[in-house]
Amino acid sequence: MKKLLILGGGTAGTMMLNKLNGVLDANDWQITIVDQFETHYYQPGFLFIPFGIYSKKDVVKPKRDYFPTGTNVVMSEIDKIEPNENRVLLKNNQVLTYDVLIIATGSKISPDEIEGLKDELWFKNIFDFYTIEGACALAGFFKNWQGGKLVLNIAEMPIKCPVAPLEFVFLADWYFTERGIRDKVEIHFVTPLPGAFTKPKASSILGDFLDKKNIKLTSEFSIAKVDNENKKIISWDEKEVPFDVLVSIPPNMGDEAIARSGMGDEFNFIPTNKHTLQSDNYKNIFIIGDATNLPSSKAGSVAHFEADILFENILSYINGEPLRASFDGHANCFIESGFGKGILIDFNYDTEPLPGKFPLPGVGPFSLLEETKMNHYGKVMFRWMYWNQLLTGKELPIESNMSMAGKRG
Amino acid sequence: MSELTLARDADGNLANKADWNEEAALMLAKEEGIELLNERRWVVINFMRKVFEEKGDAPSIRRLTKESGINTKELYELFPGGPAKKAAKIAGLPKPKGCI
Known part of the structure; x- marks a missing residue:
């Protein structure tokens, strides 16, 4: 039995768990996810709380509701990763070994x-x-x-x-x-x-x-x-x-466990290949979401696009094939601008946010870098999509890699 | 040597690292309003170049403070306005990718 270990049950870790569960043969692979907190926060919703638009109950759900039945869940703080030994020491004194490790420990304010x-x-x-x-x-x-x-x-x-x-x-x-x-x-x-x-x-x-x-x-x-x-x-x-x-x-810093493991940079972010999401230093370690040192935005949309790429690359790695899927730094952000309007930006490593239209099959188009009511609805709709589609690993109607369709250069 | 002879990138930093030497550094410093490259400034510039050599990116302020031996306060005195950005330019490196 081989072991795939996911550190962190936030947005990125939960998405990866849901994508891999059911695809990896349960007779060959055991998937374990580690987190120290039971509550999942919809972090994009925090912005609305100071203005009384959302309250706490609008942004919380139990993490376990989003873990597939039968997942091995370990609730503990991480002490440190020992990448040369292929194991992780937990604060509850458990030691978890792995064949493949996905680090999704995020970032937080300091x-x-x-x-x-x-x-x-x-x-x-x-x-x-x-x-x-x-x-x-x-x-x-x-x-x-x-x-x-x-x-x-x-x-x-x-x-x-x-x-x-x-x-x-x-x-x-x-x-x-x-x-x-x-x-x-x-x-x-x-x-x-x-x-x-x-x-x-x-x-x-x-x-x-x-x-x-x-x-x-x-x-x-x-x-x-x-x-x-x-x-x-x-x-x-x-x-x-x-x-x-x-x-x-x-x-904003990465988790202290990364510093304790000697795996982070000066912000405790982990050196990661910006296209394959493989660790720069360890072939069986992959990093996703805010925990990476990628020159992309730290945001849920980015973690989501990364998850599509990482899913493919994990399967390639497990099958002993080269990592073909390549992340382009895609980010897509609805900017709430007040008075029921919003602004949308869409960009990647190489292309900065440009004005124009953003086509979205069945819903769009949205206007880029312009204030519209439609963009506000996009933002409002996103919370539903987050809980019901994104976290559960379902496909969203947006390509992982950025498209130039509709953009004005 | 004049400013015209050295190719620049979109940020005004040197386009070719090979064009850099001490004379170029002084010229770039003057563009940033720094008239003199003293020993402390050279500590920072050399550190920037060393990190770039190793990592392919110029260091953030946080890394400068942690590892160059010069604290943040002094970094701002040596390179008023933006130590990481200005020292990278004077060191002949592209603008640090650090901020997204």
């Missing part, structure tokens, strides 16, 4: 990396929205807030879902307008990037949206610390931005 961030104002005037706790605490704060300086700060790249901070300020503009206090709220987007987004064309178009919505942009700001006493953030080159409420995107 507020401790920034001096003064997780200090006396944490969850009083300083919040994150990348955790359920942060998103819910911020919802409580906003409900009674009467206005002032709202600062959103991205500490450092890369981050999960690089469009979420933009969506946050767009939604804040809408939310405080609805509450009738928009004129009392100064919204300020403070980023280490040279502009609103990472890719030039989208950055310029999205920057115009910030302008139009009266959101102030400060670029090339690398936060060094938070001054809790005077409520301001201070950059390494001593620029200062004062706030009444700070919404922080702290540095």
